[in-house]
Amino acid sequence: MTAPAAPSTGAPIRVLVVDDEGLVRSGFKVLLDLEDDITVVGEATNGAEAVERARATRPDVILMDIRMPRLDGIQATARIAGTRGLEQVRVLILTTYDTDEYVFEALQAGASGFLLKDAGPAELLHAIRVVAGGDALLAPRITRRLIGQFTARRAASQVAQDRLAVLTGREREVLALVGRGLSNDEIGAELFLSPATARTHVSRAMVKLGARDRAQLVVIAYQTGLVSPDEV
Template sequence: MSGQPIRVLLADDQMLVRTGFKVLLDVEDDIEVVGEATNGLEAVELAGATRPDVVLMDIRMPQLDGIKATARISATRGLEQVRVLILTTYDTDAYVFEALQAGASGFLLKDAGPSELLHGIRVVAGGDALLAPSITRRLIEQFTVVRVAGQVAEERLSALTQRERQVLALVGRGLSNAEIAAELFLSPATARTHVSHAMVKLGARDRAQLVVIAYQTGLVSPYTDPSP
């Protein structure tokens, strides 16, 4: 982050939750809480006013839920660099996959420990996706149906080279650039380049959306083990 603290906006309708997060984040030298939103509309407004690096976004909020708020932030000119980290209760939130489609960069469980929360914020602020392959797979199994027919999927992937398809499939399985490089016998820089090219060609906002596309197009099946 070039020596500057990571600017975080908290969006949760529960005051105790926001207070707990703020207490935890305020003691970190590299993180600064720049605002607190009590609903989705406030989250969108404060994102525009404060330009945070990361929005810690609850799904269930009044006036505008976290998914719609994420979509609005993602679609707002000038907020392209804002990353949204979704908070979920895992077993009950059926909308995490939709949130990723809306532009979220990942998700955390609401009962995550302090170290997990801090790690997640730093990962997302650094431009990476926070997606545990096992959780991604379970969410897709439970809450989504692949609606893209084979022909449509093929048209969508037609812009990719064969190597880029291989890389996209590995991104969908949750592999990092270093792991992709090892799997395909490439240098990490080359793997990173292939990932970047795939993002551009597919119009993906970030790595999280590449995971969504990998599942939607059938490159990764929700019924097979996504772990390396």
């Protein structure tokens, strides 16, 4: 899949790097500063500082570590997502996957996706562009596998099927396909719709379900049992 371009204004994607390890922050900054369509607008060493820097710099994307002092990445993500004026900021969680059981909570808190810490430079750049474009989750197969793993333990007690009652039949179909990681073009092809019509159904589902972005639609699709890990 081709990564979305920078925001349509022509301005570079503004990135805030949040990690308590100086070498990690420096490595990200060196890499990102080489890209014409990406610029690093700030760094933070913990979650509390991340919230402050987000308010000050208004980045497009935040690379957010999970495990940090003072305030962890999940709490910071929730605060940023709930801050007026930062609704368009997209948080990309940095995780080691095998040990972080907090990614699901981070997605619920408002994160737009996650990136493995050992990802290569090309994958990192692709992830930033995808999240900045608000188009899709990074590495959907891994994302669905992780979400499914933790949702399966909680879905019965947390979310009932009647949450989907606000959706039309077509919107349910679209939500299921979003949950399986399909793009708007792929959803359109699957349902014999134009990509623009597919995007409209996705947007309406977001509004009706109170989802911040596609990442939270994926979470909802699993929570309500509309999609199961077996379908990956």
